[in-house]
Amino acid sequence: MPLNVIIAPDTASAFQQAATFLADHIRGAAHPVLGLATGRTMESIYALLVSDHQAGKLDFSQLTSFNLDEYVGLSPTDPRSYRHYMQEHLFGHVNMRPEHVHVPDGTASDLVAECAAYEAAIQNEGGLGLQLLGIGETGHIGFNEPPSAFDTRTRPVTLDDVTRRQNAAMFGGQPGAVPHTALTMGVGTILEARELLLVATGSSKARIVAEALLGPLTPDISASAIRLHANCTVILDHEAAAIWKQQKSASNL
Ligand code: F6R
Numbered sequence: 001m002p003l004n005v006i007i008a009p010d011t012a013s014a015f016q017q018a019a020t021f022l023a024d025h026i027r028g029a030a031h032p033v034l035g036l037a038t039g040r041t042m043e044s045i046y047a048l049l050v051s052d053h054q055a056g057k058l059d060f061s062q063l064t065s066f067n068l069d070e071y072v073g074l075s076p077t078d079p080r081s082y083r084h085y086m087q088e089h090l091f092g093h094v095n096m097r098p099e100h101v102h103v104p105d106g107t108a109s110d111l112v113a114e115c116a117a118y119e120a121a122i123q124n125e126g127g128l129g130l131q132l133l134g135i136g137e138t139g140h141i142g143f144n145e146p147p148s149a150f151d152t153r154t155r156p157v158t159l160d161d162v163t164r165r166q167n168a169a170m171f172g173g174q175p176g177a178v179p180h181t182a183l184t185m186g187v188g189t190i191l192e193a194r195e196l197l198l199v200a201t202g203s204s205k206a207r208i209v210a211e212a213l214l215g216p217l218t219p220d221i222s223a224s225a226i227r228l229h230a231n232c233t234v235i236l237d238h239e240a241a242a243i244w245k246q247q248k249s250a251s252n253l
Contacts, residue, residue, distance in 0.1 A: 003213065003226070004233045007245075011201050011237040012044075018132075018199045018235050019048035023058050025130045025195075033064045033122075035131035035185070036090075037142075038082045039167075041199055042134060046089040053094045060094040064125050066118070067103040068133075068142035069184040072156060075107050080170045104154065104183040115154040115183055122189070131193035135200050138162045139208050139221030143184035147219040150228065152186030187225050196232040198223070203239040210243035214251070 008014035022045070026032050036042075052058040067082060076083035083103040091101055102121055108114035122128060133141045138160045144152065145160040164178040171177035190196070200209050212223035213234070226232045236244070 005213070005241075005244075006233065006235045007241045008235060008237055011239075014199065014201050014235050014237040015044040015048060018045045018197065019052070021197055021233065021235070022049060022130070022132065023052055026058060026060065026063050029129050031064070031126060031129075032062060033066070033125045033127065033129045035128040035190070035193055036065050036067045036086065037132050037134050038067065038069070038085045038089075039134045039136075041201060042132070043089055045132075045199065050090065050093040058094075060096045063096055064100040065096070065102060066122055066125075066128060066185075068131075068190075069182055070104040070106040071179040072106040072111065072181040072183060073179055076103070076105075081106065106179075106183055111156045111183060115156065118154045118183075118185075119189065128190075128193035130195045130197060131190055133190070133196060133198040133223075133226070135198060135205060135208055135212060135223045136163055137166050137204070137208060139212055139223050141187070141190060141198070141223045141226070143182045144187050144190075144222035146221065148187050148222040149219050150191065150217075150222075150225045151188040153189050154183065154185045157182055157184050187219075187222050191225060191229055194231065196226055196229050198226055198232070198234045199236075200234070200240040201237040203242065205240040206243040209234075209236060209240050210247050213244050214247050 008017055070082045074081035078084060104118050105114050138145055143157050145157060158181055165175045167178050168175040212221050217224045
């Protein structure tokens with residue numbers, strides 16, 4: 001199946017469609033295993049899932065989750081860590097079982113062993129059913145910065161300066177305070193999920209969305225790898241879709 005690109009009528013409806021997509025997976029799968037992402041894009045999506053749960057419409061008790069990435073050196077209780085982000089935006093508000101929640105441990109004494117154990121834990125659950133993705137300004141999915149080969153696995157990585165600037169808000173607006181290293185699922189790990197959902201909103205994503213969806217398949221834009229997946233949906237608002245739409249219609253002339 002080719003990439004299924006959905007352009008939502010507005011940003012709120014992009015988030016709503018993404019939340020519905022995830023909720024359908026949680027309700028429909030016999031053993032739901034979700035790969036989760038963090039970042040600004042996901043905040044509204046998680047808020048919608050939390051309100052579904054609070055309205056009694058969505059049960060998380062059978063869900064197992066694996067987050068994409070974590071900063072090295074930040075403890076799970078550090079307000080800037082992705083583990084803490086997940087607690088604030090999702091885990092703390094729904095009935096997930098603590099033992100079903102997985103986020104790479106950026107404080108592990110042996111980071112390579114932690115990554116290998118993370119891969120094994122995903123396999124133990126029968127693999128990822130649906131992987132939720134955002135896209136960074138470098139074209140990364142997870143923290144797969146350029147260049148990230150398409151067969152990479154969960155591993156320690158060095159963050160690009162562009163990403164450290166992109167994520168500075170959580171670090172007092174100081175890119176220099178953003179950790180230099182992180183753990184991330186690899187591109188190969190992500191591609192093994194049975195289904196992918198990438199969500200991007202806003203004009204700041206328009207250029208990189210177009211490059212990822214129409215440019216070369218290249219380790220320099222790890223998001224371009226999603227085009228190799230047999231079951232991938234992309235949900236965009238009009239702003240994020242703008243350059244992709246222009247380039248696509250120009251190439252169809
Ligand atoms: C974070 C992650 C990243 C983000 C991307 C977009 O877990 O996997 O790839 O999805 O950097 O971040 P926002 O949504 O903040 O623009």
